[in-house]
Amino acid sequence: MLQSMPDIRRTTRKNNGTTVKANVNGITLSTLLQKTLKPFEPEAKPSVQSGGSLLVKMDVEGAEFGVVKELAASNVLCNYVKLGNSATLVVEFHLHLIKDPQDKQAAMTGLKDAKEKLRNCGVKFRNLPDFWT
DSSP: OOSSSSHHHHHHHTTTOOOOOOOOOOOOOOHHHHHGGGGGTTTTTHHHSSSOOEEEEETTTTTTTHHHHHHHHHHHHHHHHHHTOOOEEEEEEGGOOOOOOOOOOHHHHHHHHHHHHHHHTTTEEEEEOOOOO
């Protein structure tokens, strides 16, 4: 979590200037997809490996920058498409929520390349304005 995110700043204000630390077990989206999509099952038959369609709608309040870069680096979506499936990412980007200039720069670094890599391997990519609701 970035210290400049609004939820973190709000929590800090409520706790007299201190943040609360919590250890949480996490999993990457790539790992989740690798473990749950039928085409990636070790004994999946060819008829199950292709013809699927995956739609991921992402609205994670500033964490989407890291998630998209991790997805591109893992090649999971590219491999899914190579098997004969379609994948579409619909992402709501929240750059305006990242207040610290260094955090903002870190979020943007590599994002263009990650999106290009995903597009080049056949993943459809849509930006969703953060005011869509």
